[in-house]
Amino acid sequence: xxxxxxxxxxxxxxxxxxxxxxxxxxxxxxxxxxxxxxxxxxxxxxxxxxxxxxxxxxxxxxxxxxxxxxxxxxxxxxxxxxxxxxxxxxxxxxxxxxxxxxxxxxxxxxxxxxxxxxxxxxxxxxxxxxxxxxxxxxxxxxxxxxxxxxxxxxxxxxxxxxxxxxxxxxxxxxxxxxxxxxxxxxxxxxxxxxxxxxxxxxxxxxxxxxxxxxxxxxxxxxxxxxxxxxxxxxxxxxxxxxxxxxxxxxxxxxxxxxxxxxxxxxxxxxxxxxxxxxxxxxxxxxxxxxxxxxxxxxxxxxxxxxxxxxxxxxxxxxxxxxxxxxxxxxxxxxxxxxxxxxxxxxxxxxxxxxxxxxxxxxxxxxxxxxxxxxxxxxxxxxxxxxxxxxxxxxxxxxxxxxxxxxxxx
Numbered sequence: 001x002x003x004x005x006x007x008x009x010x011x012x013x014x015x016x017x018x019x020x021x022x023x024x025x026x027x028x029x030x031x032x033x034x035x036x037x038x039x040x041x042x043x044x045x046x047x048x049x050x051x052x053x054x055x056x057x058x059x060x061x062x063x064x065x066x067x068x069x070x071x072x073x074x075x076x077x078x079x080x081x082x083x084x085x086x087x088x089x090x091x092x093x094x095x096x097x098x099x100x101x102x103x104x105x106x107x108x109x110x111x112x113x114x115x116x117x118x119x120x121x122x123x124x125x126x127x128x129x130x131x132x133x134x135x136x137x138x139x140x141x142x143x144x145x146x147x148x149x150x151x152x153x154x155x156x157x158x159x160x161x162x163x164x165x166x167x168x169x170x171x172x173x174x175x176x177x178x179x180x181x182x183x184x185x186x187x188x189x190x191x192x193x194x195x196x197x198x199x200x201x202x203x204x205x206x207x208x209x210x211x212x213x214x215x216x217x218x219x220x221x222x223x224x225x226x227x228x229x230x231x232x233x234x235x236x237x238x239x240x241x242x243x244x245x246x247x248x249x250x251x252x253x254x255x256x257x258x259x260x261x262x263x264x265x266x267x268x269x270x271x272x273x274x275x276x277x278x279x280x281x282x283x284x285x286x287x288x289x290x291x292x293x294x295x296x297x298x299x300x301x302x303x304x305x306x307x308x309x310x311x312x313x314x315x316x317x318x319x320x321x322x323x324x325x326x327x328x329x330x331x332x333x334x335x336x337x338x339x340x341x342x343x344x345x346x347x348x349x350x351x352x353x354x355x356x357x358x359x360x361x362x363x364x365x366x367x368x369x370x371x372x373x374x375x376x377x378x379x380x381x382x383x384x385x386x387x388x389x390x391x392x393x394x395x396x397x398x399x400x401x402x403x404x405x406x407x408x409x
Contacts (some may be wrong), residue, residue: 008073028325028348028361030384030400034137035078035087039387039397043255044103047374047385050114051141055080056374058087058385059396061103061118064096073098075118075135083402084376084383092135092144095279097122100130101207101291103159106170108161109191113137116144117172121155132172136191149194153180158209162220165235173211175224181205183222183229187258198237203225204249208263212276215300217330223278225249228300244295244304259284264319270330270355273297278304281334282314286342288312292319292334292349309358311351315340318371322382324348326404330356335368346371363400376401 007390011391035058044061046316051057057077064073075098076091080091100119108115115137136145154176161170164185172186172194183205202225209224222229222239226248230240251260251395262284269277275297292310310331318335325331333350336342344367349358368386376383381402388394 003338014257021047028350029403031403033397033399033401035385035399036089036397037395039395040392041073041390042387042397043370043390044100044119045370045372045385046103046105047372048105048114050077050105050137051079052113053081054378055084056376058399059103059105059116061098061100064097072096077116077141080376092139093117093118093146094271095120097131099155100159101155102159102163104159104172106161108134108170108188109136110169110175111139113139113141117159117161117206119152119156119159130154130176132156132174132186134156134191134386137373146189146313150196152176153182154178156209158224160209160212160222164220164231166219166233167235172200174209175202175205175208175209175223177206183224187235192329195406197235198239200229200239200241202241204251204261204381206249206261208262208280210265210267210278212267213274214267214268214276214278216275221276222266223267223276225261225265226280228278229400230301242301243299244278245280245306247290248282248320256285259315263317266319268321268322270294270328275300276388279319279321279332281313281319283317284315284316284337286340288314289315290316292316292332294355307356310347310360311346314342318346318368318386320371320373320384322373324373324382324402324404325350326381327351327353329353332358333363333368333371333373333384335371335386336352337369338367338394351380366394 008038026093029177041063042060046107047056059077072094073376074094079088090297097120099121105116116135132149157177159174164171183200187197202208207260219231219233264281264283266279277296279294281292292313317337320333329351335346338344346363348361348366366388369390371386381404384400387397
């Protein structure tokens with residue numbers, strides 16, 4: 001046989017095999033679409049299908065006070081249309097007292113449409129009572145009824161809606177940071193009657209909270225700032241506090257100042273053990289030494305194992321975990337705050353398949369503040385809703401629409 005012919009044939013086979021492998025990787029790419037150019041103080045925001053048209057809309061709570069009075073504050077939503085290419089602003093209410101670091105939305109009254117949580121606080125950073133409300137969707141996403149829920153001891157940093165007691169209704173968990181450092185859970189007896197079932201002071205509580213079944217017992221637990229709280233499962237007030245890793249809440253040095261113990265937290269079961277693993281980053285650190293990492297435990301009440309994704313990632317104020325390249329495992333979306341005077345990375349860490357090794361995909365170098373990942377168009381891949389920063393230095397709010405190659409069925 002002619003050796004040169006044999007060599008060429010083998011080379012051709014290898015090239016074809018290589019091309020086939022590349023297709024399986026589902027290479028990433030994103031189209032940037034501007035939602036709004038008047039972004040200012042939208043610290044509280046969430047993504048949901050407000051009008052039930054199959055597209056994810058952006059719900060925002062504009063602070064009335066962001067480094068001084070910015071009037072008016074408002075609660076509203078941006079309606080997605082034309083597959084997410086066009087966005088229309090709808091204001092639900094203007095209020096000079098609106099303010100929180102987070103918000104959530106869901107079907108609070110069980111009538112099949114999306115309702116919205118909102119908060120009022122006299123100041124964003126002082127020892128003051130915050131008031132919590134829910135806005136009832138009239139069914140047409142145009143008429144809204146405001147219901148008072150209760151008070152929080154100060155400015156709310158994080159909030160999540162979840163059915164903690166298994167009664168089929170959504171409860172509300174909040175954390176506050178400053179003077180009180182308290183986690184609270186409000187349970188609904190009726191749309192206008194809410195009971196504060198849990199009020200728990202936690203040492204060095206700051207920001208960064210998510211919910212999920214951490215111990216695998218079938219009910220929803222809470223993770224925050226390197227702690228996790230065990231749901232007792234019987235609607236009692238006795239939630240037990242456990243430590244995942246104390247480095248996320250034992251910071252008392254003066255270098256970090258008010259930034260100490262700030263986190264982003266995400267709960268998801270990535271290894272199919274029927275328990276949520278916990279991803280954590282430092283949301284505010286202006287020093288090295290804090291990674292993007294995930295934690296797993298055979299027994300969550302005992303020791304946790306840390307797995308490093310990125311060893312040093314300053315002020316990582318975006319942490320989301322989804323299968324971005326549709327290859328069957330989870331990837332990690334991260335972003336630093338651009339107002340801080342170091343790097344301004346926006347990165348996706350692509351899982352190589354073992355949850356231990358990661359490829360770094362560069363999304364950009366202008367940062368992401370409080371980014372949210374969701375499937376905008378309902379096409380099966382995940383998109384990234386992002387503001388570059390938290391101030392009027394960066395007024396543009398965008399969605400990065402995922403253009404990943406869909407895997408063949």
